[in-house]
Amino acid sequence: MFLNKIKSRESGVVLYGITPPKADTTVERVAEIAEKTIARLSALDIDALVVYDVQDESARTKEERPFPFMNSLDPFVFASEYLGSLDVPKIIYRPAGKFSGEELSEWLDALHKQSFYPVFVGVPAPDFPVRTSLPEAYRIWRENEETSVIGAVTIPERHKLLQDEDVRILDKMECGVSYFISQCVFNIGYAKQVIEDLAASCDRQKITPPTIIFTITACGSEKTLQFMDWLGINVPDDVKEDLRKSEDILERSVNICLDIASELTEFCMQRSIPFGFNIESVAIRKAEIEASVYMASEISQMLRDKGVRQSVRAQKEFRPTT
Template sequence: MFQERIKSGESGVLLYGITPPKVGTTPERVAEIAQKTVERLATLHIDALVVYDVQDESARTSEERPFPFLNALDPLAFASGYLSSLNVPKIIYRPAGKFPAEELDSWLEELHERGFYPVFVGIPAPDFPVKTSLAEAYALWRKHEDSSVIGAVTIPERHHVLQDEDKRILDKMVAGVSFFVSQCVFNIDYARQVVEDLMRSCREQQINPPTVIFTITACGSAKTLQFMEWLGIHVPDALKEELLASADMLEKSVKICLDIAEALTEFCMAQDVPFGFNIESVAIRKAEIEASVYLTNEIDQMLKQKGLRKPVSVVNT
């Protein structure tokens, strides 16, 4: 029902985001990882699975990358080849600018045939040679718009600096985009400002707002926190100190994530903007994976209590 929820502007969308295994992983190990992923996610009440395209963003900043970059398997190949038994729609990320138009068009055709949905993201660095512009990529997708939906990324930190995220969103809506997945949210004020300015622009232009899906990610170590900041995620100083001073950073971050989800839910309901959450699980530590599952279940229950998601019906056999 993911597509229907997006097209109808229904709040309470719940996604779960993963990265594919690394390049060089043996096929047997890839199959094992996929099987564990399917088993874990089969118990969750999610509307779709996000499979990220992992890019090397080292050229974006002069700061040293906390973790070494390792190429990952192609997200479409992983989702179609190993996750087909998971009966939820798949959302596949792709940097449109890295591919020529013909290749991108074929990729969109395969996505559509499989019932998957695209999210186009930007290039890894400003000086990266662009083979297909975002405008051209969206134009290629338009042939599928009657029977599909397409997403894009929104970055609250960028809006804090440039104050133009609402315009970027509206421009992409004109191109056909109907849902926006945020960068991981730890600064709730930044996220609120994007929504406020977006809603103001939508009212001025008398158009319905798109669905805004906030990414929520637990943080289990000081090095993970450092990596999040390297990626451009803003963690307020007070919250950072709270995490670093906690006896169990993972447990503390889960509580903070749930508080953020609750606050954003109240805020978006008051603003009357369709919204949802994407629970990200990109760590390899078992405790952090389990924390992502716990977060998904808790946020699912919270949204149900608000009347934004329906309880899972049990069919007696």
């Protein structure tokens, strides 16, 4: 269903994003984490599961990282070997520049055999030695273009600074990219400006716009707020103040996130931009994980209420006969 929704530019796509367990996690513990993940997500109305590739981005900034970096399991290995019984498509992130063309080709073949979908991301730092350029990586992927879709990342904060995110999106569309997953959105003004400029560019060039999937993430603590800053996520000062003054920062952030999702839904519908949401769960605290599940459920219901989403389960139950 995810493949069809992206190819047909259908709005209301709902994804759920996770990070793999840490690389030094025992096999038994990885299996336990996977089992809990499957149990938690099986009842959710989502179109696909995003599994991130966690990179050490410390070289990107001189600021001290709030949380220490720890290597994680390969996302493809975690998804294919441990999450197979979760009956939703998997989207796997990979920094294309860290691999040779041959390695990428082999990885894409393995991905395709699993009916997984790739998202290519940039390298951890500007001076990182690039082995395969993004255009070349997309060219390699296009061997599977007829039966697959490929995604890319869009960063509203970058557009605020450089005012060229719409150009980047259109350039990647020419390479075969059909949907874009944003960096976590807390500054709704930045996200709206990307959509406004993209809609204008597509209208001017008579191009059908791609699907934009906004990442929504709850903030459960002051330290998480600091980490968002370190990652380059812009949280407006008034939102920071609101969170810090609240009796329950997690509960308040969930309500803010749901308001953002609702407002972006109306904004994209008005501009005929196909859209969706990626509800991210990268924390290890139980309360934050439960908050992400709650948000995924609420956002799915909100999209159904607005008439832009049909339940995935309902679609699976209704299979027209030939």
